[in-house]
Amino acid sequence: MRDIGIGLIGSGYIGKTHAIAYAAHNAVFGGPARPVCRALAEIDQQKADQEATSLGFKRGTGNWRDLLDADDIDVIAIATPNALHKEMAIAAIQAGKHVYIEKPLALDATEAEAIINAYEAQTTNTNPLVHMLGYNYLCNPMISVAKTMIDSGELGEIVHFRGRHNEDYMASPDVPFSWRCSRTAAGTGALGDMGSHIIGMAMHLAGPASSLSGDTTTVIQRRKDHTGTMRTVENDDQAQALVRFESGAMGILETSRIALGKKQGLAFEIVGTKGSIEFDQERMNELRLYEANAPIGRAGFKTLLVDSSCPDFGAFCPAPGHGLGYNDLKIIEVNRLMKAIVAGAPVPVDLYQARDIERIIDTWITSAEQRTWLNLD
Numbered sequence: 001m002r003d004i005g006i007g008l009i010g011s012g013y014i015g016k017t018h019a020i021a022y023a024a025h026n027a028v029f030g031g032p033a034r035p036v037c038r039a040l041a042e043i044d045q046q047k048a049d050q051e052a053t054s055l056g057f058k059r060g061t062g063n064w065r066d067l068l069d070a071d072d073i074d075v076i077a078i079a080t081p082n083a084l085h086k087e088m089a090i091a092a093i094q095a096g097k098h099v100y101i102e103k104p105l106a107l108d109a110t111e112a113e114a115i116i117n118a119y120e121a122q123t124t125n126t127n128p129l130v131h132m133l134g135y136n137y138l139c140n141p142m143i144s145v146a147k148t149m150i151d152s153g154e155l156g157e158i159v160h161f162r163g164r165h166n167e168d169y170m171a172s173p174d175v176p177f178s179w180r181c182s183r184t185a186a187g188t189g190a191l192g193d194m195g196s197h198i199i200g201m202a203m204h205l206a207g208p209a210s211s212l213s214g215d216t217t218t219v220i221q222r223r224k225d226h227t228g229t230m231r232t233v234e235n236d237d238q239a240q241a242l243v244r245f246e247s248g249a250m251g252i253l254e255t256s257r258i259a260l261g262k263k264q265g266l267a268f269e270i271v272g273t274k275g276s277i278e279f280d281q282e283r284m285n286e287l288r289l290y291e292a293n294a295p296i297g298r299a300g301f302k303t304l305l306v307d308s309s310c311p312d313f314g315a316f317c318p319a320p321g322h323g324l325g326y327n328d329l330k331i332i333e334v335n336r337l338m339k340a341i342v343a344g345a346p347v348p349v350d351l352y353q354a355r356d357i358e359r360i361i362d363t364w365i366t367s368a369e370q371r372t373w374l375n376l377d
Helices: 013-028 044-053 082-094 109-122 143-154 190-206 328-341 352-369
Strands: 002-009 034-040 059-061 074-080 097-103 130-133 158-166 209-217 222-224 229-233 239-246 252-256 263-271 275-280 286-291 302-305
Touching: 002 013, 002 286, 002 328, 013 034, 013 239, 013 328, 034 044, 034 275, 034 302, 034 328, 074 082, 074 239, 082 097, 082 109, 097 328, 109 352, 130 328, 130 352, 143 263, 143 286, 158 190, 158 239, 190 239, 190 252, 190 263, 190 352, 209 352, 239 352
Parallel strands: 002 034, 002 074, 034 059, 074 097, 097 130, 158 252
Antiparallel strands: 158 263, 209 239, 222 229, 239 252, 263 275, 275 286, 286 302
């Protein structure tokens, strides 16, 4: 078994999901590659040592650049605020490391392009660098089932995609101003944070988009920061768009961080000429299917439960209906990273697909500002 050394930057919520996935991967999937938690970088040495011990890394460092020259590290995993992604990703690529970056790729498409330029200047046929983004909802076994249904023609021609990713973690005006409210640190608000997930899902299932008409708004315009100072929120609380896909299908996308009652509100409906499907991440082990050829009086949606026929589920459990959880999706994602490194397998979202998501976000914002439909280049 080949050890793949991991250097993780950031130990917050997302960093912890990484640590859980690295630790669990071998027990769940085994295979020819094993992620090994070698080093964790944080804002200072004290925090790095503390979090390295807590999350199972062999050492900590207060300087993330220490990971670049470490011979025992193969992958740089970036789990930091968005504004840091560009510098860290480019440095990791130039150091010859594989990169695993939490979404979104960057603040905008221009930064995404700079990362790709660095990758293309560094990688070679004899030393290909793997690049993967952390769009872990795409790794849900039920999403794989939905993709198979679409690609096989089981649903017929896809004519409509309605998708949303709504949550309420900033619905209260008492939630303090954080880096997520800063255009400099985060870029967009709900649109980059959660909208990027539903955009990625739409691209994965319905294909490339050709044009859109977008809208955005900031509902809670001022929040107190950690010092009690009132600050202006610089990015969007919610956004919506009408979309046309290259296939001709129509679509509606929406996202919100102030949607009261929605906790993990990533959901979609896909309408085809032979059938329709519905999915909700809050019920992530189910897919609802409507088939047009049902007998008269028997038409209606039926619920499909995850089972061992669904990709990746059998590695966790042989029994149908015994559902997976959020962190399990990260374990599946890490397994796809391992397969990409040792066997050249495709990843769910690479740098180029992530750049396309950033282009859609940029166009969405411009469309909202200009109040018009815009084509996607």
